[in-house]
Amino acid sequence: MVVAVDSAPNALRQLVVVGRGLIGATAAITLAKFLAPSGCKVTWLIPQALHECDDQDVEMADPALSRWLAMVGCPERELIDACHGLYSLGVEYQSETDDFFFPYGTHGITPSPAPLEHEFFKCFNGAEQASFTQCFLATRAAKKGRFDFPVDDPRSVKSTLRYGLHLDRAALVDYLQKFAGSLAVQCVSCDTLQVEGNEKEGIASLVLEDGTRIAGDFYVDATGARAQLLREALATPFRVGSDSLWRYRLSYREPQSSPWRPYARMTRERYGWRREAGLQNATGVTAWLQSPSELNALEQQLKECGTRYWVQPLETGRCSQAWRSNCLALGQAAAQPGELLLSEWFWASHCLLLWLELLPDRANQPRIRAEYNRRWETAYERLIELHWLHAGRAECDKAELPEALQWRLNVLRSFGRLWRRDDELMTDESWVALALGLGWHAEGYDPTLADIGVEPLMDKHRKILQALDKVAEKMPSLSAVIKRH
Amino acid sequence: MSQRVVIVGGGTAGWMSAAAFARLLPSSCSITLVESEQIGTVGVGEATIPHIRYFNQLLGIEEREFLAATQATYKLAIEFVGWGDRSSRYLHPFSAFGSDIEGVDFHHYWLAAKERLPHLNLDAFSLASQLATSDRFAPPPPYADLGYGYAYHLDASRYALFLRRYAEQRGVARCEGKVERVEQAHDDGRITAVTLESGARLEGDLFIDCSGFRSLLLGKTLGVTFESWRHWLPCDRAVAMASDPLDHLPSYTRSTATLSGWQWRIPLQHRTGNGQVYASDCVSDDEASYQLAQALNSQSLGEPNFIRFEAGRRAHSWEKNCVAVGLSSGFLEPLESTSIYLIQMAIIKCIEFFPFAGDFTMSRKAFNRWMELEYDRVRDFLILHYHLNRRKDSEFWRSCAAMSIPDSLREKIALFRESAIIQHYDHGLFAQPSWLAVYLGQGLRPDSVDSRALAYSPSVMVSSLESMAARLRHLAKAAPLHREVMGRGGLARELPAAMSLYGGGRG
Numbered sequence: 001m002v003v004a005v006d007s008a009p010n011a012l013r014q015l016v017v018v019g020r021g022l023i024g025a026t027a028a029i030t031l032a033k034f035l036a037p038s039g040c041k042v043t044w045l046i047p048q049a050l051h052e053c054d055d056q057d058v059e060m061a062d063p064a065l066s067r068w069l070a071m072v073g074c075p076e077r078e079l080i081d082a083c084h085g086l087y088s089l090g091v092e093y094q095s096e097t098d099d100f101f102f103p104y105g106t107h108g109i110t111p112s113p114a115p116l117e118h119e120f121f122k123c124f125n126g127a128e129q130a131s132f133t134q135c136f137l138a139t140r141a142a143k144k145g146r147f148d149f150p151v152d153d154p155r156s157v158k159s160t161l162r163y164g165l166h167l168d169r170a171a172l173v174d175y176l177q178k179f180a181g182s183l184a185v186q187c188v189s190c191d192t193l194q195v196e197g198n199e200k201e202g203i204a205s206l207v208l209e210d211g212t213r214i215a216g217d218f219y220v221d222a223t224g225a226r227a228q229l230l231r232e233a234l235a236t237p238f239r240v241g242s243d244s245l246w247r248y249r250l251s252y253r254e255p256q257s258s259p260w261r262p263y264a265r266m267t268r269e270r271y272g273w274r275r276e277a278g279l280q281n282a283t284g285v286t287a288w289l290q291s292p293s294e295l296n297a298l299e300q301q302l303k304e305c306g307t308r309y310w311v312q313p314l315e316t317g318r319c320s321q322a323w324r325s326n327c328l329a330l331g332q333a334a335a336q337p338g339e340l341l342l343s344e345w346f347w348a349s350h351c352l353l354l355w356l357e358l359l360p361d362r363a364n365q366p367r368i369r370a371e372y373n374r375r376w377e378t379a380y381e382r383l384i385e386l387h388w389l390h391a392g393r394a395e396c397d398k399a400e401l402p403e404a405l406q407w408r409l410n411v412l413r414s415f416g417r418l419w420r421r422d423d424e425l426m427t428d429e430s431w432v433a434l435a436l437g438l439g440w441h442a443e444g445y446d447p448t449l450a451d452i453g454v455e456p457l458m459d460k461h462r463k464i465l466q467a468l469d470k471v472a473e474k475m476p477s478l479s480a481v482i483k484r485h
Numbered sequence: 486m487s488q489r490v491v492i493v494g495g496g497t498a499g500w501m502s503a504a505a506f507a508r509l510l511p512s513s514c515s516i517t518l519v520e521s522e523q524i525g526t527v528g529v530g531e532a533t534i535p536h537i538r539y540f541n542q543l544l545g546i547e548e549r550e551f552l553a554a555t556q557a558t559y560k561l562a563i564e565f566v567g568w569g570d571r572s573s574r575y576l577h578p579f580s581a582f583g584s585d586i587e588g589v590d591f592h593h594y595w596l597a598a599k600e601r602l603p604h605l606n607l608d609a610f611s612l613a614s615q616l617a618t619s620d621r622f623a624p625p626p627p628y629a630d631l632g633y634g635y636a637y638h639l640d641a642s643r644y645a646l647f648l649r650r651y652a653e654q655r656g657v658a659r660c661e662g663k664v665e666r667v668e669q670a671h672d673d674g675r676i677t678a679v680t681l682e683s684g685a686r687l688e689g690d691l692f693i694d695c696s697g698f699r700s701l702l703l704g705k706t707l708g709v710t711f712e713s714w715r716h717w718l719p720c721d722r723a724v725a726m727a728s729d730p731l732d733h734l735p736s737y738t739r740s741t742a743t744l745s746g747w748q749w750r751i752p753l754q755h756r757t758g759n760g761q762v763y764a765s766d767c768v769s770d771d772e773a774s775y776q777l778a779q780a781l782n783s784q785s786l787g788e789p790n791f792i793r794f795e796a797g798r799r800a801h802s803w804e805k806n807c808v809a810v811g812l813s814s815g816f817l818e819p820l821e822s823t824s825i826y827l828i829q830m831a832i833i834k835c836i837e838f839f840p841f842a843g844d845f846t847m848s849r850k851a852f853n854r855w856m857e858l859e860y861d862r863v864r865d866f867l868i869l870h871y872h873l874n875r876r877k878d879s880e881f882w883r884s885c886a887a888m889s890i891p892d893s894l895r896e897k898i899a900l901f902r903e904s905a906i907i908q909h910y911d912h913g914l915f916a917q918p919s920w921l922a923v924y925l926g927q928g929l930r931p932d933s934v935d936s937r938a939l940a941y942s943p944s945v946m947v948s949s950l951e952s953m954a955a956r957l958r959h960l961a962k963a964a965p966l967h968r969e970v971m972g973r974g975g976l977a978r979e980l981p982a983a984m985s986l987y988g989g990g991r992g
Contacts, residue, residue, distance in 0.1 A: 360904075371906065414842075415848075
């Protein structure tokens with residue numbers, strides 16, 4: 001067998017990232033970190049006129065952010081200081097009827113003989129099944145205000161921990177901009193920007209207000225919902241979703257609660273969802289609302305208190321393709337799935353890593369592009385599903401849920417099992433924990449549990465909780481961890 | 486949770502089902518298997534893939550006991566001879582090739598350095614391949630980057646007998662006799678009972694059709710149609726012939742392309758399984774039998790056994806209260822040893838979606854959806870072997886190369902041809918390493934590779950790849966001969982199995 005490659009690859013040499021905010025910073029840093037060693041230069045254009053986000057916003061990042069920081073070599077503890085950040089072990093959900101904790105990480109308990117959640121399906125009906133998440137160390141520790149970092153030793157229960165971060169988004173962008181500079185990203189600020197190009201030939205160049213022309217082999221559009229490259233210059237159609245679950249996103253800040261909590265909180269309100277994510281010096285509050293009248297009422301309330309707030313109208317949907325010609329759009333520039341549980345950063349960085357996995361060369365191979373767009377579309381659907389999961393018992397009727405989600409929930413209800421699919425964004429454990437907590441319960445369970453009584457199982461769970469509590473008690477408080485570092 | 490389960494048909498599928506149900510279903514379920522000694526079994530799947538180890542471990546079967554009972558040997562790979570052009574030869578091991586380098590798949594580096602490394606083919610970067618080519622066997626070492634899976638060559642009839650003993654010891658009732666009549670409910674057509682020639686009547690809530698190609702319950706009784714894939718998989722006959730065991734006892738299956746099909750060679754402890762799969766419109770039964778006899782590596786034992794088949798599957802495998810497992814639900818030729826795997830998946834999914842509450846609708850839908858995906862993904866992978874051939878020496882191979890193929894497969898091939906990227910999916914049997922083995926093994930030349938693979942100086946990369954290959958050669962040389970391991974009755978201690986072709990890792 002003799003196989004030889006026909007021609008040497010024509011590697012990308014000059015990448016241009018456009019965008020003022022967190023997504024642009026993330027793209028510039030990631031591309032520089034991974035492509036600079038092969039001789040690729042990254043220019044980051046920062047158009048100041050581009051409205052990106054509210055400076056009041058708090059980035060509530062799941063564990064993907066700390067993984068990314070490690071990957072690009074960004075010092076996390078310094079970042080925490082600069083962004084008044086806090087560590088988080090998960091999200092506490094509160095509603096009128098049910099409360100539950102959505103933990104990051106895993107429970108780490110080996111099936112014996114059935115997966116752990118099935119034991120809860122056997123022992124309980126309905127909402128009590130969500131007590132499954134009590135078997136995560138993250139849940140036990142968070143409720144006690146404790147925090148610790150995961151360890152590598154798989155024998156330690158602390159190896160099951162993962163943590164997210166709450167960060168001041170404006171400070172985060174500033175910090176990452178400086179960090180990008182240290183990676184030899186060429187940062188170029190400008191007031192306005194003109195894009196030269198068309199849908200047939202792609203982006204040709206970018207012209208700054210002083211006439212400077214910047215050209216690259218490939219362009220990353222991180223210009224937010226405006227999508228200055230993908231939608232405006234390349235005329236890529238945007239498909240509005242069949243129904244926007246929440247039409248407004250309103251954010252503001254409140255004084256920080258004391259002591260610091262190692263978790264975020266999601267509260268089911270009459271108008272939709274309210275999320276609190278604490279920083280060291282304040283709490284970021286974000287509300288997702290459905291109706292204009294509810295929005296007016298909340299605005300009125302905030303005005304009366306003299307609270308500054310910011311409202312963003314939401315239009316769920318996506319472009320027909322996120323990668324077109326020589327332009328890749330990230331985050332809201334490509335699609336707006338919303339960001340109730342997983343932020344725009346999560347979505348954008350997930351897609352960027354996918355693009356890096358496939359990595360075209362200057363020939364800009366069409367099959368790679370098609371493969372990216374196929375998987376990007378799947379990721380979008382998966383993310384949208386999470387929002388439907390949150391809305392399914394209030395904002396919409398169950399019958400309105402997307403077919404794929406209905407199917408997954410039906411399988412969960414009937415057999416207590418997750419329908420496995422390609423390209424999931426969350427682990428099976430996390431998805432089950434979330435679904436149970438949000439009120440989707442199982443009626444069936446693994447048949448190997450049929451001959452085992454409920455009492456021995458509950459006894460086992462009591463022992464697990466005792467063991468976890470013992471470990472959690474010895475963990476430091478979040479305040480102690482932050483002060484120590 | 487009480488159910489009466491009736492399994493129609495013994496053989497591999499029947500007894501695997503009975504054994505798994507006896508082990509995994511609640512004690513309140515009764516399990517009856519009806520089979521007739523007058524009806525022969527096809528004895529599918531003498532060569533298996535690593536998932537069978539997971540199945541055995543789920544049942545609590547000790548490996549050494551299993552090896553002795555089924556005269557099994559270990560298997561690390563399949564060797565494909567003559568599938569690219571007539572002289573081509575490659576292995577599809579149960580492992581990846583090399584390890585990723587800084588997030589980029591290994592094969593991009595290998596392709597980029599290939600011209601400087603004409604002496605190192607892809608198999609040089611798989612420990613499983615290295616062991617197989619030197620007729621050695623050892624369990625995977627405890628380094629993640631070197632992991633691999635392993636499976637068995639086994640005597641399927643003995644495996645069925647072994648599982649029969651297992652199942653009967655756990656309460657499965659066996660009824661001897663031929664099914665004469667199948668009774669259906671007047672209201673919804675579900676199967677209510679089967680009556681044997683002896684007059685015995687077996688009532689059930691759930692019927693498992695393991696009647697083989699006859700598809701007695703699913704096809705004949707419930708009328709579920711058969712979807713033929715013959716236009717993609719043109720072979721429709723096989724002739725099997727046993728021969729003496731091989732002295733050197735290979736730890737791999739061999740598949741050799743012929744002018745109008747292919748031949749298998751499966752080394753067992755007590756004999757060698759041989760066979761030829763062929764297209765009946767290209768070669769007669771007598772010719773095929775003659776060709777096979779000529780190709781044997783050892784003295785033949787007994788007469789040839791002819792099997793007729795058609796590639797394809799039933800429109801669905803679960804209809805009303807009947808689940809088809811094995812040949813009664815579909816047939817894919819044993820080119821990649823998938824027969825027992827498909828049986829195993831059907832059993833596991835049947836248990837996962839078992840209709841304890843008496844509502845069969847969700848169980849049926851979930852099972853059918855899953856099995857369709859399994860069949861279709863295996864089918865595409867098998868078609869790949871035929872379509873990607875470069876042989877010009879027979880009309881059979883020329884037409885396979887020119888045939889139209891499923892869109893899903895065409896897209897995968899086009900992507901690899903363009904960029905050496907393998908389309909990703911998480912579920913389905915064959916993942917990236919398998920596609921890579923066949924693409925490159927059969928000579929598909931990608932137009933480009935990942936540009937990061939060229940970031941290193943050629944001399945550094947060549948030296949790094951050479952040392953990787955040398956390390957694997959060294960480890961392989963230190964492993965015992967497969968024959969010696971079997972002489973000791975197998976491994977002293979079996980490692981935990983995973984539901985993965987690559988032993989739970991890609992390394």
